[in-house]
Amino acid sequence: MYLIKKNFLHFKENKITDQSVFLNRRKVILGAMGSIFAANFSNLYANNNNNNYNKVIKRNLTSFENISKYNNFFEFGTTKQIWKQAQKLKIENWKIEISGSNISDKNVFLEDILQKVGIEERVYKFRCVEAWSMVVPWNGFPLSKLIKILDPKSDTKYVEFETFFRPNEANNQKQSWYPWPYKEIITINEAMHPLSFIATGVYGKPLPKQNGAPIRLVLPWKYGFKSIKSIVKINFTNTKTKSFWETIAPKEYGFWANVNPNVPHRRWSQEYEKDIDTGNKYPTLLFNGYSEWVSSLYANVKSKSIFY
Ligand code: MTE
Secondary structure (H helix, E strand, O other): OOOOOOOHHHOOOOOOOOOHHHHHHOOOOOHHHHHHHHHHHOOOOOOOOOOOHHHHOOOOOOOHHHHHHOOOOHHHOOOOOOHHHHOOOOOOOOEEEEEOEOOOOOEEEHHHHHHHOOOEEEEEEEEOOOOEEEEEEEEEEEHHHHHHHHOEOOOOOEEEEEEOOOOOOOHHHHOOOOOOOOEEEEEHHHHHOOOOEEEEEEOOEEOOHHHOOOOEEEOOOEOHHHOOOOEEEEEEEOOOOOOHHHHHOOOOOOOOOEOOOOOOOOOOOOOEEEEOOOOOEEEOOHHHHOHHHHHHHHOOOOOOOOOO
16 A cells, blocks of 8 residues: 655644643654554645534633543553553554445455545544543544445444454453443444544544544544444444443443433432533533534434433
8 A cells, every 4th residue: 555654743733732742752653554644634624624513612622631641441441540551552554344334345444444534623522421521622534434435234223333352452351340342332323423423533643542542433422431442343233232331330321321411320410520621610511512413313212211
């Protein structure tokens, strides 16, 4: 494959926040992936079609420091401080196994996908079920673009995603009482919604490993656990299966997990959220503020609650 040999750091940095402090320390991922990012990031701003969604954002962007140092990635540990452990993850030549699709290849390489989709920036609010939140300038592409390339079978009702299972790189996967690998599942309608996003970067740079490099899901109107990291499998299916968290605690982490201030978690209120940068408390918004775009997804859903 032809790769443009250019260090992506030579491109203009994100204009919003000064990254110099972090850049000095950060070990940059170069090689094939970085080169493709370089090629794609050159039109980052030209491609930004996110302005309409931005009206939801009434807070400052969360610092890169906090986005990349306060994480949930249970494969590497159960605390928020797993960024060092996550550096063990090998992300070169990343491939994703595809099933339930009409394409003949069972494995697709991320590099090949990136050649076909344009990279854009999406600034999204990100709300964890644990009642903290942040505002993240993701880089990536709409999930619908990937789904169109992967051409699901016509009877597809759900899209399942799976994270790697590599206990030698991710130490906590040696804990066998977790139902590894991490899995998530959403409806095909949710997956095709224009807000559903695949992130491959943040702040104009490749996604740090601790944030789910090299490819993760971002569903801004749902609690953060639905936004599965480091995806290695995508399955198009007509059967609803259980996610990682639904298997562990079905009454606490359900299938829909749409953000709602009036539906408390079984152990705490969801009325407010804490910004991880400032510590300021904000009222939680229905669908995390994205109702205008996503509430129609649930108009015909016959479920007791679309918020568990
Ligand atoms: N994906 C995997 N594979 N493993 C995880 O532990 N944690 C989820 C989600 N995706 C998780 C995951 C949870 S609970 C949250 S809140 C977000 O990732 C955190 O994303 P961040 O660390 O980039 O903020």
